[in-house]
Each structure stands twice: as C-alpha cells, then as structure tokens.
C-alpha cells in the first residue's frame with residue numbers, strides 16, 4: 237500500500253494529467269448513451285471511439301499519408317525559414333541601434349497585423365497550394381522568434397560583455413560567447429510561441445489557400461458533414477503541437493543544464 | 503626608473519541619454535612601478551571603476567593618455583586583466599571553461615590552454631571543481647575562479663575592482679592572504695580598488711586616496727611595513743597609525759548621503 241502511495245507521489249503530475257484526459261474521454265463516450273441528443277446536434281456529434289476508429293483507418297490510407305506529408309513539409313520549411321531569418325536579424329537588431337531604428341517600426345507594424353489579412357495577397361503571389369501556406373507559416377512564426385531574440389539580446393548583462401571584451405573579443409566572438417547563450421532562454425520561449433503560430437499557419441493556409449494537407453481534408457470533410465474526419469484532424473494537430481512542445485522542452489532542458497535547479501520549498 | 507604604467511591627466515565625462523552629464527574623472531593621473539601593489543580608496547561614485555576601465559582599454563578618456571611599458575593604451579591587451587567585483591563569470595560555462603576564456607579568445611589550442619588552466623585552478627584551491635557551474639559555487643569560490651581567469655593569460659598587470667567586497671569577513675581575510683602569496687610568487691603589478699581601509703593598508707605598497715567626484719588624487723600614502731605580512735601585523739600600532747592616516751584623508755571626501 238505504502239509503495240503504491242509513494243509511487244503515486246513521485247508521478248503525481250502525469251497521473252493527474254493523463255487521468256483527467258481519460259475521464260474526459262469516458263464522459264464524452266457515454267454522453268449519447270445517457271442523454272438523447274436533439275436531432276440537429278446528433279447529426280454533428282461523434283464519440284471518441286468513432287474518432288479513434290477513423291484515425292486508425294486514416295493512418296493506413298495512402299491518400300491521408302500524402303496530405304500529412306504536405307502539412308509536415310509546409311510546417312518544417314516555414315518554421316525553418318523563420319528561424320533562419322529571425323535569429324540573425326534579431327541578434328543584429330539587438331546589437332546595433334541604427335539597424336534597430338530602421339527595422340523596428342516595420343516589425344511592430346507587421347507583428348500587430350493579423351496574419352490572415354495577408355492570405356489573399358499571398359495566394360495571388362504564390363498560387364493556390366503548398367507555397368502559400370509555407371509563406372503564411374513563415375510570417376506567423378517569424379515575429380515571435382524575432383522579437384524574443386531581440387529582447388534577449390537587449391537584456392544582456394553589461395558586466396559579461398565587459399569581461400569578454402576585456403580579453404580582446406571581437407564582435408563576432410562576443411555574439412558567440414555572451415550574446416547568444418544569454419539570449420537562449422528568450423529564443424526558446426520564442427520558439428515555443430513560433431511553433432504554435434506555425435501550426436496555426438498550416439491550418440489557416442490549408443483551410444483557405446490550398447487543396448492539399450490535413451487542414452484541407454478537415455475543411456473538405458466539414459463541408460460534407462463528416463464529423464469524424466474533422467475531429468481526427470483536430471486530434472492530429474493537437475498531437476503534433478504536443479509532441480513539438482515536448483521536443484522544445486527537451487531542448488530547453490539540454491541547453492539549461494547550467495542553471496540552478498528549482499529548489500524544493502515547503 | 504621609468505614607471506611601468508603612467509598617465510597624463512585623464513578626464514572622462516559620461517553623457518547618458520536623457521540625463522545630466524557626469525564628469526567621473528578630472529585630471530586624474532597615476533604612476534605604477536612594475537611589480538608594485540597599489541590600492542585606490544575613495545568615496546563611492548568617485549570614478550574608481552571608471553578609471554580601471556580606462557586602464558583596461560574599455561573606455562576612452564576625453565582627455566589624457568595612458569601608457570603601459572612605453573606603449574599607448576588604445577584597447578584591451580593581453581598584458582592587462584581584470585578581476586571583477588561581481589565576479590562576472592559566464593553562468594553557462596563550467597569553472598574550467600571560464601578560466602580558459604582568455605586563452606581561448608587569444609586563439610590558443612585546447613592542448614596548450616588546458617594544462618595551464620588546470621594549474622591555475624589548483625593554485626586558487628579549486629581542484630575538483632573544474633566541471634562545476636558558477637551557481638554551484640560559494641562567493642569565495644566564484645572569486646577564486648575570477649582570479650584564476652585573470653591569471654590565465656599571464657598578464658603583467660592585475661586590475662582588481664573591489665574583488666572581495668561581496669565576500670564574508672573570514673573568506674575575505676583568507677583571499678587577501680592568498681592574493682599576497684600569488685602576487686609575491688608571480689611578480690604581478692596590481693592595481694586594487696577597495697572600500698576597506700584595512701584591506702588597502704594590509705595589501706599595498708602605496709595607497710592612493712581619491713577625492714569625491716570628479717575624482718582626482720588627494721593623497722598618496724606609502725605603506726612601509728615589512729613583507730611578508732602576517733595576520734598579526736594588523737594588530738600592530740604602526741598598522742593602526744597607517745589606517746588612521748588613510749581615514750583622515752578620506753573622511754572629508756565622504757558624502758553624508760553615501
């Protein structure tokens with residue numbers, strides 16, 4: 237008995253977290269058995285079992301695999317591009333006031349605009365399909381990364397800069413040895429936001445600007461009242477978000493070994 | 503003998519954005535002989551750190567020049583290294599990597615810098631802590647790392663900006679004794695900024711008392727106490743006379759606000 241209790245104590249958080257999900261699914265599954273839903277609602281209602289069955293069915297379909305591949309490609313290219321642009325631009329903006337003065341109004345204006353308003357233009361320029369979505373993903377992920385990187389650079393410890401410069405470091409070495417490591421927590425936080433925005437970009441881009449991808453499948457299914465597929469797509473996106481967030485967390489843990497561990501208090 | 507380090511009258515004014523300009527140093531001049539241990543005491547805000555940063559090559563004075571070994575200072579150089587007040591350790595680097603910072607920036611290979619870094623870590627008594635991160639060390643240990651790091655490029659001149667101010671009294675006494683040993687053994691020229699009259703008197707060949715801001719030299723006091731100096735020396739009447747002399751010069755400069 238005591239052993240179970242102590243095991244529970246050790247894993248309290250995941251047990252509670254997963255337990256609640258299981259409970260939620262059970263309640264959902266049993267709703268149609270307990271109450272009679274009104275006709276209009278019943279038509280658009282489904283249960284976890286049906287969604288699960290749909291997911292299994294979809295996972296073996298080569299067509300779905302193709303759409304999944306499209307979505308993943310858009311996500312990876314869009315996010316990759318945004319990282320490749322945001323990091324250097326953010327670092328440089330943070331270090332050089334002139335460049336910051338030039339870019340800042342531009343960044344602020346762009347960032348304050350909802351990304352959806354770019355969609356018609358993007359579709360006109362890049363055509364209906366994968367590249368429009370890539371651009372939407374890129375625009376979405378770029379700004380949180382850029383702004384966070386900039387903030388991280390701005391929050392640099394003056395003393396550390398002096399230390400490294402006193403040993404004769406040039407600007408490039410300064411970046412590598414102080415500025416970048418110092419900004420990493422900010423960059424990681426930015427990355428987490430960027431992943432969310434990138435997934436949102438995939439969905440939005442495919443809903444409105446594409447005829448490929450899981451987002452398109454969902455939109456098409458919803459148009460035909462196939463609720464199982466909509467939910468299956470939703471769960472797929474949720475799962476991907478979760479996996480990506482966990483991957484970032486792992487990365488963060490790896491990169492922050494030097495930081496003090498959270499001290500346990502009463 | 504020509505002094506090893508000397509300056510013409512140094513003046514430096516900060517002009518921060520949206521604030522009044524502050525003249526930190528006005529016609530401050532200094533001469534240091536090679537191998538000498540000199541301390542600077544002065545009211546806080548009188549420009550001591552500013553001066554160290556000029557000497558380190560991080561700040562350019564508005565007026566005046568500094569020379570070291572006959573060469574004009576125009577930027578940082580390997581013959582100078584600083585031990586910083588708040589340690590200034592890179593938190594994401596281990597003790598070893600922190601100590602290796604200077605040689606690494608000089609482009610030295612791992613093979614040549616590692617044994618020396620290890621030697622210095624041993625010298626400052628941190629053997630076994632090479633893989634620790636700064637947050638895992640006590641204040642005294644952090645400053646030992648700071649000292650080892652400054653020594654790693656084998657500089658002629660050690661600049662120390664209130665290096666022991668953040669340490670408790672016992673650790674401080676210990677570090678002072680160790681610093682004197684290292685100084686004696688490695689024949690460095692040391693310029694040491696401190697708030698503590700006792701510390702200045704105990705360590706130095708000469709003590710420079712600065713005026714309040716804008717800082718200039720008020721008095722230079724020679725400390726003619728024999729070396730090596732033990733802890734008992736601090737209890738002698740001669741030592742107390744010297745402390746009193748420093749205090750008498752300093753007290754008029756201290757601002758009631760500080």
Ligand SMILES: Nc1ncnc2c1ncn2[C@@H]1O[C@H](COP(=O)(O)OP(=O)(O)O)[C@@H](O)[C@H]1O
Pocket residue numbers: 516517518524525526544545546547548549550551552553715
């Ligand atoms: N970067 C800076 N910008 C503006 N003012 C500064 C700067 N650094 C120092 N000062 C001012 O110059 C004066 C001297 O500072 P400092 O040399 O740090 O004094 P201390 O003798 O206490 O080390 C202080 O009034 C301080 O506020």
Ligand SMILES: [Mg+2]
Pocket residue numbers: 550551552663
């Ligand atoms: Mg100071």
